[in-house]
Amino acid sequence: MAEIIKHSLIANKSLFEELEKKIINKIAGDKESLIQIIYESSLIKSSIVSNDEKELGDRALLNFGHTYGHAFESSMALEGFSHGQAVGLGMVCASNLSFLMKKISKNEFDRIKKLIKSAGLPTKLPKNFKYSDFREAMSRDKKILSNKLRFIILNSVGRAEISNEVDENLLKESLKI
Secondary structure, eight states, rough: OHHHHHHHHHHHHHHHHHHHHITTTTTTOHHHHHHHHHHHHHHHHHHHHHHHHTOOSSSGGGGGHHHHHHHHHHHHHHHOOOOOHHHHHHHHHHHHHHHHTTSSOHHHHHHHHHHHHHOOOSOOOTTTTHHHHHHHHTTTTTTOOOBBOEEEEEEETTTEEEEEHHHHHHHHHTTTT
């Protein structure tokens, strides 16, 4: 589910709105509508990957939530979390970063967080979270380019971009979810 939500956030506002209806309002829908949602999500990933097979551009957008998520997984704070749960929490932080950078509105951030929570994914850092462990894990991320971490941020629900311009204070602030 985290992957489907991610695809909607980076590339398809209509899919995001459909997920809101189905997940938040607990409308299960029929088997065909679920298949359609999975199909639309797959098309997003397929299109991005086929247009950038070597990850030289837009394919990096598929890492939305992963810069945080991988660091959460690597730092012991989230021991026992699945990859999907770590990425779900990472998407909340990346969405908060997008809000702090004035790229999305508070309303958009709240909607994203509500959807992620309604999907059963975590939206709060655990009590044993240590920023120092998290930051050290983040410094080993494979997405570092020219000694700068690359973050995927949202310009709106359904549109994302790559940013290398996130300072330490903003990173810390984005974790206050």
